[in-house]
Amino acid sequence: xxxxxxxxxxxxxxxxxxxxxxxxxxxxxxxxxxxxxxxxxxxxxxxxxxxxxxxxxxxxxxxxxxxxxxxxxxxxxxxxxxxxxxxxxxxxxxxxxxxxxxxxxxxxxxxxxxxxxxxxxxxxxxxxxxxxxxxxxxxxxxxxxxxxxxxxxxxxxxxxxxxxxxxxxxxxxxxxxxxxxxxxxxxxxxxxxxxxxxxxxxxxxxxxxxxxxxxxxxxxxxxxxxxxxxxxxxxxxxxxxxxxxxxxxxxxxxxxxxxxxxxxxxxxxxxxxxxxxxxxxxxxxxxxxxxxxxxxxxxxxxxxxxxxxxxxxxxxxxxxxxxxxxxxxxxxxxxxxxxxxx
Amino acid sequence: xxxxxxxxxxxxxxxxxxxxxxxxxxxxxxxxxxxxxxxxxxxxxxxxxxxxxxxxxxxxxxxxxxxxxxxxxxxxxxxxxxxxxxxxxxxxxxxxxxxxxxxxxxxxxxxxxxxxxxxxxxxxxxxxxxxxxxxxxxxxxxxxxxxxxxxxxxxxxxxxxxxxxxxxxxxxxxxxxxxxxxxxxxxxxxxxxxxxxxxxxxxxxxxxxxxxxxxxxxxxxxxxxxxxxxxxxxxxxxxxxxxxxxxxxxxxxxxxxxxxxxxxxxxxxx
Amino acid sequence: xxxxxxxxxxxxxxxxxxxxxxxxxxxxxxxxxxxxxxxxxxxxxxxxxxxxxxxxxxxxxxxxxxxxxxxxxxxxxxxxxxxxxxxxxxxxxxxxxxxxxxxxxxxxxxxxxxxxxxxxxxxxxxxxxxxxxxxxxxxxxxxx
Numbered sequence: 176x177x178x179x180x181x182x183x184x185x186x187x188x189x190x191x192x193x194x195x196x197x198x199x200x201x202x203x204x205x206x207x208x209x210x211x212x213x214x215x216x217x218x219x220x221x222x223x224x225x226x227x228x229x230x231x232x233x234x235x236x237x238x239x240x241x242x243x244x245x246x247x248x249x250x251x252x253x254x255x256x257x258x259x260x261x262x263x264x265x266x267x268x269x270x271x272x273x274x275x276x277x278x279x280x281x282x283x284x285x286x287x288x289x290x291x292x293x294x295x296x297x298x299x300x301x302x303x304x305x306x307x308x309x310x311x312x313x314x315x316x317x318x319x320x321x322x323x324x325x326x327x328x329x330x331x332x333x334x335x336x337x338x339x340x341x342x343x344x345x346x347x348x349x350x351x352x353x354x355x356x357x358x359x360x361x362x363x364x365x366x367x368x369x370x371x372x373x374x375x376x377x378x379x380x381x382x383x384x385x386x387x388x389x390x391x392x393x394x395x396x397x398x399x400x401x402x403x404x405x406x407x408x409x410x411x412x413x414x415x416x417x418x419x420x421x422x423x424x425x426x427x428x429x430x431x432x433x434x435x436x437x438x439x440x441x442x443x444x445x446x447x448x449x450x451x452x453x454x455x456x457x458x459x460x461x462x463x464x465x466x467x468x469x470x471x472x473x474x475x476x477x478x479x480x481x482x483x484x485x486x487x488x489x490x491x492x493x494x495x496x497x498x499x500x501x502x503x504x505x506x507x508x509x510x511x512x513x514x515x516x517x
Numbered sequence: 518x519x520x521x522x523x524x525x526x527x528x529x530x531x532x533x534x535x536x537x538x539x540x541x542x543x544x545x546x547x548x549x550x551x552x553x554x555x556x557x558x559x560x561x562x563x564x565x566x567x568x569x570x571x572x573x574x575x576x577x578x579x580x581x582x583x584x585x586x587x588x589x590x591x592x593x594x595x596x597x598x599x600x601x602x603x604x605x606x607x608x609x610x611x612x613x614x615x616x617x618x619x620x621x622x623x624x625x626x627x628x629x630x631x632x633x634x635x636x637x638x639x640x641x642x643x644x645x646x647x648x649x650x651x652x653x654x655x656x657x658x659x660x661x662x663x664x665x666x667x668x669x670x671x672x673x674x675x676x677x678x679x680x681x682x683x684x685x686x687x688x689x690x691x692x693x694x695x696x697x698x699x700x701x702x703x704x705x706x707x708x709x710x711x712x713x714x715x716x717x718x719x720x721x722x723x724x725x726x727x728x729x730x731x732x733x734x735x736x737x738x739x740x741x742x743x744x745x746x747x748x749x750x751x752x753x754x755x756x757x758x759x760x761x762x763x764x765x766x767x768x769x770x771x772x773x774x775x776x777x778x779x780x781x782x783x784x785x786x787x
Numbered sequence: 788x789x790x791x792x793x794x795x796x797x798x799x800x801x802x803x804x805x806x807x808x809x810x811x812x813x814x815x816x817x818x819x820x821x822x823x824x825x826x827x828x829x830x831x832x833x834x835x836x837x838x839x840x841x842x843x844x845x846x847x848x849x850x851x852x853x854x855x856x857x858x859x860x861x862x863x864x865x866x867x868x869x870x871x872x873x874x875x876x877x878x879x880x881x882x883x884x885x886x887x888x889x890x891x892x893x894x895x896x897x898x899x900x901x902x903x904x905x906x907x908x909x910x911x912x913x914x915x916x917x918x919x920x921x922x923x924x925x926x927x928x929x930x931x
Contacts, residue, residue: 209740211739231738232676241706241707242706406580407581408550410683414678417738418738428698428706430929436930437930442677442707449696498570498735498736499550502544502547508544655881661883662883663883664884666883667883708928709926710922711929714840717839721875724874749881750874750878754874772867775870779873781872783876784892785892
């Protein structure tokens, strides 16, 4: 597959952000506020953070927001009115500054919400989302994309991938039809490119481990002590699941005040102690080690088996934000070592 | 640090305890809690400026209790937590061996809770000047400015991950108020007023029990200074009822007790 | 705003304030009709969540009232309530909620006139403050 390449000068990217805003799109980019970098709407490129590995939260909020109203209900004495989601109210969103790992995360969510059951709200949001990602010229100790089939310059999942080259300008790889549509709409901003090898601008992310063929071995350790060993310090909050680009578990609640209300979907986490509490009172995962095992199995065994997809993109967010310092890269290396040495 | 390792090794060799809850270092040099069970692994224990986490949060976790009797490396806030948990009948003196650590890293062996009480009585347990200043700044704002501050920092930022709850050693309810839906007092979804209601609820449930360890703030992935809400209750309770949490293993529960002459200046009466 | 009719919710205890309000009624003492009275056995039972939810659902002001200290029908319920209110009020003040919209009082069964006076003056106070729009607007966002 031949990916078209263009040059996007820094000043042209500034122009692009202004024009996208003017033309009714919402542009979200990483913004630094109160000491953290997270996605926020920007009207100008100057608002975007310069120095970040990845944002604290993932970009999944555009297709899978923390709170999603599924429908509304109004009742009166003899009538019940159901108001479905107004798909026209879903805005067109341009995500600027997602990393290749963020873009890869969408693949897993797409499989979950667009598999044998098509989640129409998710699809509608996905249709209206465009990813203009920026590849990584640096990484930190918590990154491990190259160990999970990713790399800092991967184009998978992005509509346009920008790579910062000399003079602050960008090499733009136009990956998809959506990417081509932006180039066609603002052709004056994209210039022809001489041959540029983007590899020299990429961060060096050493491969720490290779998980090929390990799924079965991990599964065979279902009853091993290792899950307890690794999870002793986990405090069971929802941080890792909430900020993970591939986690899509949710809870559905009705919020009614007597006569009217909404049914809402919101983020949930398999790490919460009552995640698997049955109505009978039985809880099949009532200790943290079982919940930790589930997290690893889901991402590295069940998803690969069922969807042929690895459920982790190696962004390292979970490790950076975990207050108990559950470092996923370290724990996976440990897991692999234990399995291979037993 | 050496004295901690030596003592830990000794305790494990004698089988006086079955697990040491202390601080360790990961491959990338970041600090976390570790649970040492073999005497030869006592070498992995560390203690330096980075060791600020309140390890007492692990004392009530089922799988850790199942490991056997713990010894916990406890700094001042953790020591207060242990006494407060004892006041609330969650642990007894026999349940845990406490090795205190001063902020200079000196080891303190305690014979029992009374010893810990003596140490705490001599220590400064006030909220830091820095934090008091931030609260003063907030109080100096107009009401509208304060509301804007919290709407911006809570309603528009909090993702309801409950890291604050999980990190707090006082939040040990096996079923939290948010986990009931008959009735649903706290919304599950991260909605603007629902978020405020959650944080008010948590602050009120922790009132009188908070030892100002700051874990809630450290744990928050969005960097929200929620500890300020709890610290406000600490200051109010000290001022109005002259009580501080975690100063004795025998404290009456502040919010379930009262004095007939509790003072206030806002209740209207003839 | 002379046309604005504040919505006020009053959480009161059965044995003192509710009886006092009853007395005001039987004595034909007129007081502002803006208040909706909700009867509880004791102020000790009143959870702070009731107050927060009142504001979220449209109240502009909230009254909480019970027996005088030492007169609680259940001996000490009001003492527990008092501690709770002391802490709650400081907490929500720090959050920037309008504590002028919260009124706490002790009104006994014999104090019908005092109840009327408290309701009247608080209603005026809230009328001057206006509707608690800022809280309600945020609460509306919860429904989106």
